[in-house]
Amino acid sequence: MDADITRILEAILFMIEKLEKKQLIEITGGGFSFGLATLIGAGIVFIIGVIDGFIRPLKCN
Numbered sequence: 001m002d003a004d005i006t007r008i009l010e011a012i013l014f015m016i017e018k019l020e021k022k023q024l025i026e027i028t029g030g031g032f033s034f035g036l037a038t039l040i041g042a043g044i045v046f047i048i049g050v051i052d053g054f055i056r057p058l059k060c061n
Helices: 002-018 021-026 034-055
Strands: none
């Protein structure tokens, strides 16, 4: 059983060594960027503000 674990660990280390630094830099994430998150957040806040304005209209001072 220890021999199996050793072989698995050696295989993992071999695969890790095959990835060069350049390849690691080129890996991109899941496509969800900070800009997209900001845009979604701003849209949600805007819609909440519009709904709040209709529900509780306040006079300007």
